[in-house]
Amino acid sequence: MIFNIHVTGIVQGVGFRPFIYRLAESYGLKGSVINLGDAGVRIKIQGDKDKIYQFIRDIKIKAPPLAKVKEIRIEEIEDREEFQNFSILQSDLEKESQGSITPPDVGICNNCLKELFDEKDRRYLHFFITCTDCGPRFTVIRSLPYDRERTSMRYFEMCDECREEYTNPNNRRFHAQTIACHKCGPKAFLMDRSGKIISNSSVDALKKASKLLAKGNIIAVKGNGGFHIACTAGDDEVVERLRKSLDRKQQPFAIMTRDVNAVERFAFLSGDEKILLTSEVKPIVVLKKKEGSTLISSAVSPGLHTIGVMLPYTALHALLFHWNNIDVLVMTSANKPGYPMVIDNQEALKTLSNIVDYFLMHDREIVQRCDDSVVSFIGNRKTFMRRSRGYVPLPIKIKNRTKEVVIATGPDTDVTFCILRGNQTFLSQHIGDTSHYETMGFFKNALQHFQRLLDVDFSLVACDLHPRFSTTIFARELSEKRDLQMVHVQHHHAHLASLLAEHGLEEMVCITADGFGYGTDGKAWGGEVLYGTFDNFERMYHLQPQPMIGGDLATEYPLRMVAGIIGKEAEEFLFQHADKFPHGEKEIEIILKQIKAKRYPITTSCGRVLDAAASALGICYRRTYEGEPARKLEATATGGKDVLNIKPEIKGNVLDTTLLLETILENIDRYDRKNLAYCAEEYIAKGLAALAIDAAESKGVRHIGFSGGCAYNNHILTTIRRLVEKENYIFLQHQKVPPGDGGVSLGQATV
Ligand SMILES: [Zn+2]
Ligand SMILES: [Zn+2]
Incomplete structure (x- = not known):
């Protein structure tokens, strides 16, 4: 038979x-x-x-x-x-039906780690040790089926011993496509910043790199999915030097630690966080810092109460900790903010030589770039800040099956794209800020890679409503070239739809709170309460529209938001802070004139209000990375109390935010910043919850969701959840895709 x-x-x-x-x-x-x-x-x-x-x-x-x-x-x-x-049998290229999926990269397994440090093992200290259970996948595969010859390992001819293991069904490297050893595998080498070889023997190169790191050097390290920049994490001077040369003034750096024990010396670690940190994915997990630990320089995540931590996920990383008693390293991706991470050796030499002191490279090509994933526990639930390495390209299943093959191109910053086929959605790796030409190039390259892996032709293209986003322009070109139907999806409707899709629902009331989304009225939205299905939505409530004096300048310098919100009465406060404006009093005079003449765009953004509160409280005057003022506000508010207990002022369908700023400024000398920051978040949370409950009641809906970048705020999210659940509604938050703009493309695809 x-x-x-x-x-x-x-x-x-x-x-x-x-x-x-x-x-x-x-x-x-x-x-x-x-x-x-x-x-x-x-x-x-x-x-x-x-x-x-x-x-x-x-x-x-x-x-x-x-x-x-x-x-x-x-x-x-x-x-x-x-x-x-x-x-x-040898795999053939026949494709009988659609179905199989490329696996994501897998962090080094314990068996491989054991061999790595076993002097008697023939792969002792081999930086590219992998097996059937671990190693790069998504980042080495060119096309399916997954066989060595269709990966970037094809140039490394197996030695006799590796071939014997590869063909022996009882060996744990049987058919491990990335099998390699000292004899036949990729080679690592160390170069100085001018490109001169310091060492071209793998173990020696790693040993020297480790020593140079311990001595305070900054080294570009080529991993599986791209280059990192590494340096010791405990030395203020080194970390500051890295900040300066990278021109990242405040943006937190991720760190890598020797093992999980080292983590507990500087951060709190819950059971769930520990499981995730040590899982096969080994993502960056955002943890709460312990006060007073000297292991990590305060320059690593300045002004924040959290720190992003990961464990070594390749043998190469693990080896950097093997010598010189290194416990913690800064391990930040090698790129300018929003630009794609460097993956190519020559490109690294060209673009990083004035940033780093040395290069630790290898001769295996990175087929597909993939940034580290970042996960945080918000309201004690696992939440993606970035879904990338270790998760991509795993599909996310949705309830409704579609006949169309949809490509959704995402928003503008923090972009991912999404392909919908049948009832599976494939969210791309983190792409970045597509307003940069280079990032859009990466976008197109990654899209081709996905098309090849999934073997799909699109029948429909979805994009943002904003006419000038690079992703919208790309969608239009694609639709014209291939004669595809094109669907524009409003940014916050996409947020709502992604939450619906994730939870298998058909309708909900959703709080969508973030920095910016182009509204159906052409104005800037970002603090809305929507009722919606996949097909339609209704904007039921929103935050008070506030002036953005100087447009985007008000995003970078949030004191301009304070000026716009308070108006002429803020004059005295502004002049007291003249040194916080790049052009001092002169600039303030122009701002006041613009207020008087009502020459400004307006926004209902929740992010901008939180930014304004942060600058009013002296927490952050300039935004140097996405979300900085609001994140620092949250850090300051940690452990605070609702000393003001301001009752949310709702007029018609609008939550008053001027009242919030006025009350904070009135009390600025009476209470400390911690409590006032807490009050600001509490007001927003209570106000949004009240509006959402009202909306749900009038629509007869059981589910209230929370999406958008503000849903990363633990205090705001848990407060909304508590109030919503108190009224017996079901509260929903994102757990499979990021609440921020990284999850928007999934919503676009499903609308
Ligand atoms: Zn392994
Ligand atoms: Zn070999």
Whole structure:
């Protein structure tokens, strides 16, 4: 009796075929297994019927840790073929149906780590140690099926020993496509900033790099998905030097620590955070700092109460900690903010040589760029700040199946794109700020990569409502070139839709609060309460429209928001802070004239109000990275009390925010900043919750969601949740895609 078994899901590059081989052997069954590229894996199995049934049952139960079996289709076939044994066949390029998925990169596993530091192992200290369970995937694969020759490992001919392991079904590197060793694998080398080779022997290069780091040098380190810039994290002088040369004045740097024990010396670590930090993904986890720890320089995340931490996720990273007692390193991606991370050796030499002292590189090409993922626990729930390495390109399943193949191009900053096929959405890795030409180039390159991996042709293109976003222009060109239907989706409607899709709902009331989204009236939105379905939405309430004196300048210098919100009465306060304006009193005079003449755009943005509060309280006068004033406001507010207890003032469908700023300024000498910052957040949270509850009641809706960049604020989110749940509504927050703009493309795709 022969059965044809077709398995779809994540069954490539995860040790699935060797697993099937061993399983068949254990039941004494004969047959074959073959990779069908995009279409999954096909097994032919011959033998005793009961044993075959047990075999099929075990496929799902005993599948390897990284495999995700989506569907198993079984048919009995009339086949005269007699199998002599069980064998793994070379994959062919036939694609019978759509279904299989490229796996994401996987952080180094414990078995590999053990071998890495085992003097007797033949891969002792080998920087590119991987196995069937771990290593790069998404970043090395050119096309499916996932075989060595279709990865950037094809140029490294296996040595005899590696080949023996690769072809031995009982070896844990059986069919591990990235198998390598000292003899046959990629080589690491160390260069100085002029490009002169310091060491071209892998172990020596790493050893020297580690020593140079310990001595306070800044080194560009090539990893799996791009370059990082590394330096010691405890030395103020070194970290400040890095800030200066990167021109990142305040933006927090992520750090990498030797192990999880080192983390607990400078940050609080809950059980869930620990599990995530040490998981196979090994993302950056945002943790609460412990006061007074000397292990980390205060320049690493200035003005914030949190710090982003990850563990070594490749052997190369782990080795940097092996010598010289290094416990913590700054490990920040090598790029200007919003620009794509450097991935190419020559490009690194060209663009980073005036930033770093040395380069630690290797000779394996990075096929696809992929930034580190960043995860934070907001309201004690896992929340993506950036969904990238380790998660991409895993699909997110949605409830409704569509016949269209949709490409959604995302917003403008913090962009991801999204491909919808059937009932699966594929969210891209983090792309960045597409107003930069280079970033848009990365966008197009990543899109081609996804198209190749998924083998799709689009039938519909979705984009933002803003006519001048690069992603909108790209969508228009694509729709004209391929004659595709094009759908414009309002930014906050997309936020709402992504939350609907994530939770499998059809309608909800959603608070969408962030920095900026182009409204249907052509104005700037960002503090709205919407009722919506996938098809439609209604803007029910919003924050008070406030002037942005000088337009975008008011985003960079939030005191301009204070000026606009308070108006002429702020004159005295502004002149007291003249030194906080780049052009001093002269600038203030112009601002006052603009207020008088009512020459300014307006916004209902929640982010801008929080920014204004931060600058009114002297917490942050200039925004040097996205969300800076609001994040510092939150850091200041930690542990505060609602000393003012301001009752939200709602007039018609508008929440008054002038009252908030006025009250704060009136009390500025009476209470300390911590409590006033807390009051500002509390007012916004209470106001938005009251509006949302009102909207839900009038629409007869059970679900109230919260999306947008302000949903990263732990205090605001937990306050809204508490108030909403007190009124017996179901509160929803994002857990599969980022609440910020990184999740917008998923909403666009599903509308
Ligand atoms: Zn491994
Ligand atoms: Zn080898």
